[in-house]
Amino acid sequence: MTILRIALLFVLAAVAEIGGAWLIWQAVREGRPWWWAGLGIMALGAYGFVATLQPDAHFGRILAAYGGIFVAGSLAWGVVVDGFRPDRWDVLGSVVCLVGVALIVLVPRPAA
Incomplete structure (x- = not known):
C-alpha cells in the first residue's frame, strides 16, 4: 500500500x-x-500541499525524487497535451531520472 500511495501522490503532484x-x-x-495564470498559481500551490502528504519525513529526499518525476511527467504532458514528440534522448533521460527516483524512494534504509 505504501508504494501505491507514494506513486499516486507523485502523480497528483506532477499533474498539479x-x-x-x-x-x-x-x-x-x-x-x-x-485568469488561466490565476488557475495555474492555484495549481502550483496545491502541488506544495500534495508534496507534504508523502510518507517520508525528509523534505530534501521527497523534492529530489519529485525532480525525476517532473522530468518524465513534463515530457509525457507535452506528448498528451501539446503534441510534442520526444526523441530517443528525451526518453533515455527520462528513464535515467526515473531510475534515480526509484533509488531515492525505494531503497531500504536503516531506521533512524
Whole structure:
C-alpha cells in the first residue's frame, strides 16, 4: 500500500505542478486569458500541499525524487497535451531520472 500511495501522490503532484506551469505558460506565451495564470498559481500551490502528504519525513529526499518525476511527467504532458514528440534522448533521460527516483524512494534504509 505504501508504494501505491507514494506513486499516486507523485502523480497528483506532477499533474498539479506541470498543469499549473502549463496554465501560466498558456496565459503568458499563448495569449490565453489571464485568469488561466490565476488557475495555474492555484495549481502550483496545491502541488506544495500534495508534496507534504508523502510518507517520508525528509523534505530534501521527497523534492529530489519529485525532480525525476517532473522530468518524465513534463515530457509525457507535452506528448498528451501539446503534441510534442520526444526523441530517443528525451526518453533515455527520462528513464535515467526515473531510475534515480526509484533509488531515492525505494531503497531500504536503516531506521533512524
